[in-house]
Each structure stands twice: as C-alpha cells, then as structure tokens.
Amino acid sequence: MLTRRLVYCLLSLFLMCPAVMADQFSMMASEKGFSPAEIEILRTTSKLEGFSELEYKQRYQGPIIDVLDHTHRYGFETNERHENLPTGKELVEIRKTAGVKHTIMANRPNSYKAIKKRNAPEDPITFASHFESVSALCPADFIALAAKGYMELAKQDFNSNKNKLEKGLCLGFGEAGVIHYNKSLKVPAKGKSVRQQGEILSHLDNSYIIDMLKIANKYKKVVHIHIEPNFSPRGVNREDEVVKFYKNSCATYKNVKFVLSHNAMLPPKILGEIFNYCKNVFTQFKIMHGGWGMYWKFHDLNIINDFDLKLHKRWAHIIKSHSDRFMFGADFKIRRSKRISYEETIRRAREVIAGLDPDIQREIMFDNANRIYDLRINWQPH
Ligand SMILES: [Zn+2]
Secondary structure, eight states: OOOHHHHHHHHTGGGTOHHHHTOHHHHHHHHTTOOHHHHHHHHHHOSSSSOOBOOOOOOOOSOEEEEEEOOHHHHTOOSGGGTTSOOHHHHHHHHHHTTEEEEEEOOOGGGHHHHHTTOOOOOHHHHHHTOTTEEEOBOOTHHHHHHTTOHHHHHHHHHHHHHHHHTTOSSEEEEEEEEEOOGGGGSOGGGOOSOOOOOEEOOTTOHHHHHHHHHHHHTTOEEEEEEOOEEGGGTEEOHHHHHHHHHHHHHHOTTOEEEESGGGGSOHHHHHHHHHHOTTEEEEEOOOOSOHHHHHHHTTTTOSBOTTOOBBHHHHHHHHHTTTSEEEOOOBOGGGGGTSOHHHHHHHHHHHTTTSOHHHHHIIIIIHHHHHTTOOOOOOOO
16 A cells, blocks of 8 residues: 555655655664554554654753653662662752753652552652752642542542642642553554553542642642543543633632643644633643654654654744743653663753744743742853
8 A cells, every 4th residue: 555655755766755765753663673564554643743843943052940850759769679770969960960950850640659559759849858959849649549549548648748838848739640541552562662551530620639729729839730632542532621621720720820741732723722811821841752652652642843853843833922831841750761861851852942043942941930930040051
C-alpha cells in the first residue's frame, strides 16, 4: 500500500526525497525494528506528525526557573535500589550548572502508590527546606487516593497537606493527578517498555478537588493540575468536559492560579480559548526530548515538538499571543537519567525554543514563573 507520502517520495526520487530520507520518525522507527511498510502505517497512527516547524533562530542562553521537577524523593534515598543515584546536594548542583536558578519540586500523579504502600517518599517540602534554590508544592495525592477508594489515607493526606499549606511551607498544591491513563499502552509493540503506568480516573467533581481549590483560593495559591483529555487506544476524547471544568473552576476560584500540566495536553486553539476566558490560568510546558516511548505516550496529547527538537508552529502562535501564560517545567524523573540526563534535557529545551524571539524566551523560561510563584529571584545571565 502506497501512502501519499510514499508516492510523493517516488515522484521526487530525483530530489533525493528529503521529506522521507532525512526524517527522524522513520529513523527512530527503523532503529526499533519496524519495516518501511510498518513505518508508514505507524506514521498515520501518530497524531504528532505533519505539523510545520518553527525556523531555528537562536537557542535560549539565559537563566531558567524549572517549575516541575520530580527528583526530590531520590535525593535522600537510602535503600539499595537507588544506591548509585545522586544525593540531594548533587541534584541541586547539577541544576545550577545547567543554568537553572530555581526549581519547584512536586510529587508525581502516581506518588499516591508509595503512600498506599505506606512507603511515603521523601516529600518535596522536606527536600526544599535544605536548599535555598528549591521550593515545593504541597502534595495532592489525596485526590488519587480517594479515586482509588483509600478513603482513610486520603483524609489523612489531605489534612496533613492542608496544614502544610496553611503554614506557608509550599507554593500551592500539585502535581495533582486527576486523570492519568496508562500511557505505556500507546507505545507500539516493538519499542514497548515493560513498565506500565498506573491509571487515575478521578471524577472532576471529586470532593477533594473542590476542597483543594477552596483552600488554594483562600490563600491565593497555585494549583498545578494534571488532566489527560485524550486517550487514543480507547478512543477517549474528553476535551469538552475538561474545558468546561477549567472554565467553571477559574471563574469560581478567582484567587487560584491554575497551572495546567504539560500545555494542558489540549490542542493550542482550545487552550487559547481557556486563556481568553480565564485570566488566572497558566500552563507548564515540557519538551518531547526525543525518546521513542515518550513520543508515543504524548503523541495524542499535543506536546509542543516531535523528534526534531523544533517547536511546532501551531504552538509558536499561541506562545506569542499568550506569552505571559507559559512556564517551562522539565518534568524530570530520575529513571530517565539512565538515558537522558537532566543537563541534556535542559540543553534540548533551550534548542526547542530557539525559533522564538529572545524576549519571549526569557518570559517563558524565567520571568513568568518568577511572577506567578512570587519567587523574587534576580535575573542574572547564565
Ligand atoms: Zn504530569
């Protein structure tokens, strides 16, 4: 079966067919052992191919505030499994060297699992208390715990974190895992990782979500929230429902600064509509750093780039028109460091935004986070 692209390729054989020959997608796929015919089928499955990319201008060289880092639990880890991982001090040094002036540590959507096993990880607040360049979000695992039916643990977790927030120990709640599918199921067979992700399917009117928003509203804090509106393996598309939830919430809880995880995982146009409706909604973006697994996990979640490390034009448009709403967050997990280190992730992030104007780069990598989280960090060149 010849796809249109293949026909084009054959027709333009004289020109060496640059569209196909030099394309990262087929290179990655053939590395994973897919045949040319299978690659063309995969290409039609992917929702991340075919977007035009912003032209490269100048990589961002300035300082960074990373608003989403998940490595805190490993910094003081003593059990054998994590023996060779960096210490907390080393983690902070690595960030400084990479030009990251400040870091916001937070639990992951799936951190509730450790609490469920009563193996509560080092919490981000304790980690942050050791370092001036680190702040923390108060964990919001109570939502997942409640959605999973661990009502007693949910209650304890909620009360303890409400308390911490009221004492001013954190900048807000997050990363609140509300809807989180097993994204590993999207990775095509040959490149599949063995590890599967847990699934959290909370109702959007879960009483703990409402309680969390009420407290954050009272204290004018951030709520960093992770909701996956799409899950293509099961044909799930909940975009309308999710948009309605954001619009209702931002209007009801006007003092809350909503930070939507990973560019809200919505199409840029829809995110723009939310921005226009809600003055108190922001988003944390991360990059697709080039791994096969991550590509597929986020292919139906509108991540801002593909294997080429170039920003898609559709995202460049909305970043330009709403440049005060975007903040970079690496979303780094220590496990990834086996393949791609934190330094390398930051280096690639600087590349991905290389097509944007310098003043916009500075806003989304530093100024916005400084303002939205009220960090008061002096801007210094890196
Ligand atoms: Zn997330």
